[in-house]
Amino acid sequence: MMARIKRSDFAGLPETDHRIIGEKLDLFSFQEPSPGMVYWHDKGLKLRNILIDFIRNELSKRNYIEISAPALANTVLWRVSGHWDHYKDNMFITKLGNEEFGLKPMNCPSTFLFYKSKKWSYKDFPLRISDFDVLYRNELSGVASGLFRVKSLTQDDAHIFVTEDQIEGEMHEQIELMKKFYGIFDLKYTVKISTMPEEHMGTKEQWDKAVDILVKVAKKNGIKAEIKEKEGAFYGPKIDVDIKDSMGREWQCATIQLDFQMPGRFQLTYTGEDGKEHTPIVIHRVIYGSLERFIGILIEHYQGKFPVWLAPVQVAVLSLSEQNENYARSVEKELLESGIRVVGDYESNTIGYKIRNVQLQKIPYSLVIGKKEEESKTISVRSNYDGGEKQGVRLGDFVKQVQDEIRKVY
Numbered sequence: 001m002m003a004r005i006k007r008s009d010f011a012g013l014p015e016t017d018h019r020i021i022g023e024k025l026d027l028f029s030f031q032e033p034s035p036g037m038v039y040w041h042d043k044g045l046k047l048r049n050i051l052i053d054f055i056r057n058e059l060s061k062r063n064y065i066e067i068s069a070p071a072l073a074n075t076v077l078w079r080v081s082g083h084w085d086h087y088k089d090n091m092f093i094t095k096l097g098n099e100e101f102g103l104k105p106m107n108c109p110s111t112f113l114f115y116k117s118k119k120w121s122y123k124d125f126p127l128r129i130s131d132f133d134v135l136y137r138n139e140l141s142g143v144a145s146g147l148f149r150v151k152s153l154t155q156d157d158a159h160i161f162v163t164e165d166q167i168e169g170e171m172h173e174q175i176e177l178m179k180k181f182y183g184i185f186d187l188k189y190t191v192k193i194s195t196m197p198e199e200h201m202g203t204k205e206q207w208d209k210a211v212d213i214l215v216k217v218a219k220k221n222g223i224k225a226e227i228k229e230k231e232g233a234f235y236g237p238k239i240d241v242d243i244k245d246s247m248g249r250e251w252q253c254a255t256i257q258l259d260f261q262m263p264g265r266f267q268l269t270y271t272g273e274d275g276k277e278h279t280p281i282v283i284h285r286v287i288y289g290s291l292e293r294f295i296g297i298l299i300e301h302y303q304g305k306f307p308v309w310l311a312p313v314q315v316a317v318l319s320l321s322e323q324n325e326n327y328a329r330s331v332e333k334e335l336l337e338s339g340i341r342v343v344g345d346y347e348s349n350t351i352g353y354k355i356r357n358v359q360l361q362k363i364p365y366s367l368v369i370g371k372k373e374e375e376s377k378t379i380s381v382r383s384n385y386d387g388g389e390k391q392g393v394r395l396g397d398f399v400k401q402v403q404d405e406i407r408k409v410y
């Protein structure tokens with residue numbers, strides 16, 4: 001009854017779809033008890049963790065701090081944040097005793113509670129706070145869009161607290177970070193700037209000034225942005241970055257939003273240069289966006305052939321015969337100890353079968369270990385992406401080659 005969604009559920013999907021590739025590569029599944037939510041398998045989770053580590057590493061160089069908060073909060077919090085009025089229908093609500101609680105659909109309110117737990121001054125700004133908490137949104141989802149639209153998601157979220165003078169510099173910083181990341185993945189994207197909607201908070205002057213800044217920063221970064229009139233969030237204008245999937249549908253990934261309103265609702269303050277208390281401006285931003293969606297995009301973008309630094313398994317060690325198993329296992333162990341993600345295949349199948357299996361798994365390298373390799377203490381390296389082969393390679397040289405490939409990005 002509680003069966004995993006079978007391949008037949010994907011009937012009619014093209015082979016290029018991330019759901020088909022994800023199943024073949026054993027990255028994730030959807031299961032009946034949790035509709036619209038992802039069960040990450042070990043390799044998919046590895047991919048997700050690599051992406052999180054990658055941006056964490058970048059953020060730590062940029063002086064971010066990271067926090068985490070509970071998934072469940074009393075609805076009092078969601079009333080203050082405005083989610084109760086604007087987003088209640090999409091929230092998962094539950095009762096504990098006589099009180100109502102909601103699963104968090106966004107990280108802003110908990111970040112503001114953290115902000116309020118201390119005193120801040122302009123000298124702490126720009127204050128960059130990131131988090132990777134799991135969010136729950138009861139939106140239309142499910143099998144129909146796979147990872148692109150899920151009810152439970154993780155964002156590479158950050159909230160940056162700035163003074164008015166710092167908006168331009170920080171927006172530039174964020175656009176540059178987005179460009180850098182999307183460049184690494186070689187993703188094509190379109191950029192939109194959304195202006196003041198009918199229903200909004202704040203003055204027209206404030207909005208006009210902010211939109212001017214967004215336009216200026218985009219231009220400075222050589223980005224052609226389409227203006228979306230009246231499509232901003234009710235609390236401020238935003239820059240959205242859309243990426244096309246394998247079927248040509250556009251999905252929003254990165255978004256950088258200016259917010260003049262929520263800090264006031266939460267009565268957030270900082271001490272200015274004049275010694276007085278002021279309300280900060282907040283930039284809400286994600287670069288990947290939803291990790292689930294971004295991984296779906298990447299699966300289709302690379303068609304499962306992830307670059308070495310990103311591949312959940314980088315190397316497969318294949319023994320030619322039973323006699324070579326011990327040496328092959330020692331190669332696997334050495335690779336593991338060098339921090340390389342490796343699997344071994346010591347079954348008694350033919351080497352042709354094993355190589356084909358590795359190719360289907362889209363593992364970048366196969367190392368074939370036979371009698372010749374064992375005697376000369378070398379390995380044969382086969383690149384599964386371009387079919388290139390090299391014999392008599394020293395293991396240390398191969399490790400260095402892989403590490404160099406990773407270092408190009410990291």
Ligand SMILES: [Zn+2]
Nearest residue numbers: 106107108284
């Ligand atoms: Zn936010």
